[in-house]
Amino acid sequence: MSILAEADLRLDAGPIDYALLLIYFVVVLGIGVMARRSVSSSLDFLLSGRSLPAWVTGLAFISANLGALELMGMTANGAQYGMATVHYYWIGAIPAMVFLGLVMMPFYYGSKVRSVPEFMRRRFGKPAHLVNAISFAVAQILIAGINLFALAVIIDALLGWPLPVSICVAALVVLAYTTLGGLSAAIYNEVLQFFVIVAALAPLTIVGLIKVGGWQGLVEKVTDQEQLSAWPATELTGINSPVWSVVGLVFGLGFVLSFGYWTTNFAEVQRAMSAKSMSAAKRTPIIGAYPKALIPAIIIIPGIIAAVIVPEMAQLKAGDTSSGVVYNNVLPLLMRDLLPNGILGIAITGLLASFMAGVAANVSSFNTVFTYDLWQDYVKKDRPDEYYLRVGRLATVGACVLAIGTAFIAAALGGSNIMDYIQALFSFFNAPLFATFILGMFWKRMTPTAGWVGLLAGTFTAIFIYAISEPSFGIEWLQLPGQGASFLGAGLAFVVDIVVSFAVSLVTRPKPDSELGGLVYSLTPKEDRAHSTTGEDAGWYRSPALLGGGVLALTTVLYFIFG
């Protein structure tokens, strides 16, 4: 990640800022220690004993996604592309989150599976399961390493610690609280982190807005007025035709990429699976969708402000790269220019907290998949539960050590490129996975063979599109700068997966109906998909459908006002 380049980003942190940072670390570790006392089984450790209230899992749901890539990347996009960045939040997340809650959660939570790969095993059998479990585990370790590297780079830039020291210190803190308290500690810290991030970004946005003369002042000072409107986002997609750009956004980003990411990525879905009831599980992604819809205000707007008021950023925007800053520097530069000591400490804490939570989400979902889906299913079956609790703890240690390794690989490869590749790699798996899941959930005739053949066909399609459009491979049959290529790749991967799965299903043998109860729509009685509406799930304001409709309406209104 070229966060650093040559620019001097050192912040003028004083003793009080360090003190505020230290308090946060003490609280984070304290949560780990306290959460440990309530861990008495592997399910407690790896899935919080399915006991958490919906507001906690809901905030953790978006916090798990609010890591280094998100925070640096989306403020950078705000500075570079302007308002078009809101698509990543609105069309690119909200519908998928509502869909996960209302349509898919009944199967995930109702079937009592402990992970997304486990659902795969029950629905399609072992080949599909193994492909999914291994690719997920590997991807999480790689992404944890990149998150760790990004965290270390920012510690280095802000506080001046050498890279290897920051990598190890950050990994040790995450390791300490996740090994002690398991998923509960990770989730509690994610919720805390959410509030700290808001506490860091809101003052930054407010001071920035005052500095540019309010919203009106910002609108007048933005040099490229087209960047104030979200549509048709031709710069972002790299598709010149406005009509096709919108089509690419709606189907590529809004449908395939975002549904693929939010509904099948276990690091996210795990937060909902740890909820205490079906109703709370359904509400988890929907409650998370509300802050997700509103948070662009304190992520994208600071990016747009930075392009106006930070001199180096304005230069960069005009095409002058001599200062050495890159778009990823938006947050540190704004903090440097706008925040006095005190609130500066909170802002530094917020950045570090966000990066750490990203790593913790990777590690805590990795250890569940490793323990239940790889170790218990393929290596040591039928041991007592304490055994798997121990495996879970050791997997956490192993994940952190491996992540330190992948962090150094990311550092050696220079960051920026490898991150793009991993993002692309992840998209290879997500879009086809979503196709397989959705067909498998609604069509009982889909066969186990179709499960894994469809997945592979979809993945190869995405890789093919990537290979012929990525400039550095030199083939370049397709020329789509920006995000256009990944939208197209994901879209085709989805279609190919559906077509292949359908064709293969017609000529292979399906599973008997008796094995598909709870996993397929037509074979799951309505009562099993319904949630209770009594006790702690009572009240109209706890209705998942109503909450889901509410956030869709909110997003539509936001598009009308700011789109």
Place this chain on the structure above:
Amino acid sequence: MRLFDLRLIIAFLFGLYGVVLVVIGLGFTSDEDLKKAEGVNINLWAGIAMVVLSAAFAAWATLRPQFADTDKEPLKEL
């Protein structure tokens, strides 16, 4: 599985942060600090907002205790 109440942790952290920032904002803010933030005493205002957030979480946790109306299993011996 029974966990401690997260709302109290949030109230504690932001109560502490809020008080520290209010003290800095009232007692230790130089003209240079004010100039940096366009004349806004951002420490003071952010501090006040955090104290309010802290109070809201403390009030919520007090008014709606975590396990009051639950029929779940009794507290495990630790």
